[in-house]
Amino acid sequence: MKLFQYLLRIDRKIIFVAMAVLVMFPLLRPLGLGVSSGPRARALFEAVDAIPAGKTLLISVDFDPSSMPELYPMLVALMRHAFAKNVKVLLCGLWVTGAGLADEAVTTVPPEFGKKYGEDVVYLGWKAGVDAVILGMGESIRNVFPTDYYGHSLDSLPMMAEVQKLRDIPLVVAISAGDPGYRDWLLYAQSRYGMRVGAGVTAVSAADVYPYLQSGQLTGLLAGMKGGAEYEVMVQKAGYSKAYMPAVAAMDSQSLAHVVIMVLVVIGNVAFFATRKRREA
């Protein structure tokens, strides 16, 4: 009984330490649990795979550094997939705090495939207005973004010659940490301009996305770090890239973190019910 009472009053620092140790351990010594790809991630992979070479994939970077561990691997994996298939990549963002993150991806990923800025990849940057930005891009991308993130005129970029408006782009993938995000692309880019929209979201937002998937409004989904890991594995299995897979590496840590939380909840409940009669007395 004393043990149960002690467990109910356990210092939270002990929980923090246990969590830290178990999260760090797999990062230092991977467990190699492996990742299997689910139907949602596969649907998005197939949609990107179906884009003809020379056409453009639009990726909206709608997240900030707080969601970077979950969502940045998706962005990189999507770009690798597109470049391996000779699909051009156009990036933009609805979050001002995501601007620097997209810039990092544009700087690091294209050289892996020998792709050049302006010919194979363009980053438009961020503009205030969210819905107006998407609606404006539906009419003319140049009207909304006369210059790209780096200050080049869009007319000076060869890739943009064939990309005038959203209808010229077969698929947009919105990688979203919240609002604004994939919902805005659904509401405006899809309903008004008939664009196909895929999504990458944080694990906590995944449950909100399912109705849009079942209705067919969304073409595939990457949910949380698992979604990023699934996509990384599919890209590697298809032979498109042999690069390091950060989301796959982090999945072992996430597995243990989930197990820790569950074990703690079980212990907490056992201790609670074991001492309940005594408390009631």
Added chain:
Amino acid sequence: MKRNIPLIICLVMGVMMMVQFFVPHPVSVAVYELSTKWIRIVAAFALVLGVGSLIMYHTDRLRRRRTGWPYSIVTLVAVAVTTVIGLGWGVRPGSPLQNVLFQNFLVPLNASMFAILAFYMASAAYRAFRARTKEAALLLVAAFVVMLGMVPVGRALWGKLPEIAEWVLSVPNMAAKRGILFGVALGAIATSLKVILGIERGWLGGGKS
């Protein structure tokens, strides 16, 4: 007059944009394109309004020495420094705003805040997640299934677990979510109509007519 003019603008624009959506005539499309440009300009002004409101709120907190007033100093200094650096040295890659403020301040601070959540969640779940009732027990079981099904260790324990987690998300979760979404959508339509027709006037703010 101060209230009537915004109400008339709202009514005219609201009805016009609704009608425009169903009219593909070139004139209608031109009006729509012009409107989207206006919206972007107005949105930029809204940003200025937001910054102004933030400064006024924190200045007031500072003047009245409200609880947590030192944090208002941090906010105001951050706003001032970011504005000066942004306006003075630009926002392009390689600028101090990108290299110093974004890469060296915002990224680590933001990432740390989110990472700390895992520890608080573990501690909070341990203390508060109790199966006191049947509903709480059901929630607990569903949470366990989804948590395990979403990570590789779940599949390692039992191959069917990811499928069951997928079912939980695709069937019961979606039924509830869809109901909520319909409710929210109908509420948004009703509120929009009330705003357009001038019944709901909260957006006008205070002040005399």
